Structure formats: structure tokens, C-alpha cells
Amino acid sequence: MKTLKTLGFVPLMLSLVLSTGAFAREYGKSGVMTQPMRQSEAQMMQPRTFALPGPGQVGSGQLGQGEGVYYFGSLTSIDSSTGQFVVNTEVPGLLGPQSADVAFNTSAGTTMSICFKSLNACDTYFTDQDGWKALNNLQSISSLAAAEKRVIVIGNPETSEVVHVQILYGV
Known part of the structure; x- marks a missing residue:
């Protein structure tokens, strides 16, 4: 019983x-x-600071109104003629997170920071002016597969607009 x-x-x-x-x-x-x-309402309204991997934080990391972090991953390829770069990152999958290549399109107003961990220095460019030139110059020196490059993509989720791209060499 x-x-x-x-x-x-x-x-x-x-x-x-x-x-x-x-x-x-x-x-x-x-x-x-x-x-x-x-979380309390006050904690949810506070702007968040996103630290880069490693001992130092490059830039302020403050996000503007309506902006958020899209993805964090490794840079796998770039195409300066179309203003597109591909990031290998974790995306939601059927059985949990899975690794996938995600393509991002930039616009004329997108800023790109290229940072070097060994020098602890960053250079910021607009993608329509010198950003793609600088990235192509770096790619001619060493291929994308030669060094680890971490990427943070910041944008507006409502409009799918990429606002800022931060590429960190030498992770």
C-alpha cells in the first residue's frame, strides 16, 4: 500500500x-x-561594464542607450569589399549552445577598435575610412589563422545595427 x-x-x-x-x-x-x-529594478537599470579578457580593460566598455553586446568570439574571416566580417561564437542550438560562424555587416558609422594585448594599446577607426585598410594591412602581415583574435560586437538589438567592433590580438 x-x-x-x-x-x-x-x-x-x-x-x-x-x-x-x-x-x-x-x-x-x-x-x-x-x-x-x-534582480531589483535598480540593478537592472544600471549600465554594465564589460571587461576584456586578460589583466587590463581597454576602453570604457560603457554601453549607450539601446545598445547591447551581440556576440563575443573569434574572428575567422573578413571581407572589406562588402564590409562584412565573420565571428565564430556560441549560438543557441536545439540541444544547448553550439559553436557557429556568424556574419556581421558594418555600416559607415560603425567604429572598429583594433587592440594589441602585448602593447596594451588600441586604435579606433571608422569602418568606411581607415578601419578596413588597417585590418587588411594586419592580415597581410599575419593571416587570420596565425594569431588568436577575440572579437566583441556591440550593437542595437532592435535595429540589428552594428555600432562598434572591438578586435583584440594576442589573447
Whole structure:
């Protein structure tokens, strides 16, 4: 009889928990489902600073109104004639995050920072003027596969506009 009660009680509790639609990470660490842990409104409104990998932070990292980080990954190819570059990054997949190449198109107003970790220095260009020239010069010196290049793409998610690209050599 005890086994029958247990067999009936477990599916009932499981269906009750699954019907709430809440993930386990939303609840406190005490193990009881009392109240979801949520950020306060003040924390959600604060601008965030995104640090680059490594000991130093290059640039301010402050995001403007309506801007957010699109992707963070490795630079795999560039095409200056079309103003496009390809970043290998993690994207949502059917069974969880997966690695994929994502193409980004730049406009005349997009800025590009090229940073060197060994020198702890950055140069910023507009892509329509000198940005692609500088990147092509660097590619002629060493191929894209020769050195590790990390990329941060910042843009406006509502308009899919790329606002800023930061490329860090020598990660």
C-alpha cells in the first residue's frame, strides 16, 4: 500500500512542479521553492561594464542607450569589399549552445577598435575610412589563422545595427 501511495504521489508532485514553468536556478539555494530570486529594478537599470579578457580593460566598455553586446568570439574571416566580417561564437542550438560562424555587416558609422594585448594599446577607426585598410594591412602581415583574435560586437538589438567592433590580438 505504501508503494502505491508513493507511485501516485510522485507523478502528482512532478506535474505540479512542471506546471509552474519555473527553472530551478530561479529559486533560492536552500532547496525549497519559496520565492524566485530576482534582480531589483535598480540593478537592472544600471549600465554594465564589460571587461576584456586578460589583466587590463581597454576602453570604457560603457554601453549607450539601446545598445547591447551581440556576440563575443573569434574572428575567422573578413571581407572589406562588402564590409562584412565573420565571428565564430556560441549560438543557441536545439540541444544547448553550439559553436557557429556568424556574419556581421558594418555600416559607415560603425567604429572598429583594433587592440594589441602585448602593447596594451588600441586604435579606433571608422569602418568606411581607415578601419578596413588597417585590418587588411594586419592580415597581410599575419593571416587570420596565425594569431588568436577575440572579437566583441556591440550593437542595437532592435535595429540589428552594428555600432562598434572591438578586435583584440594576442589573447
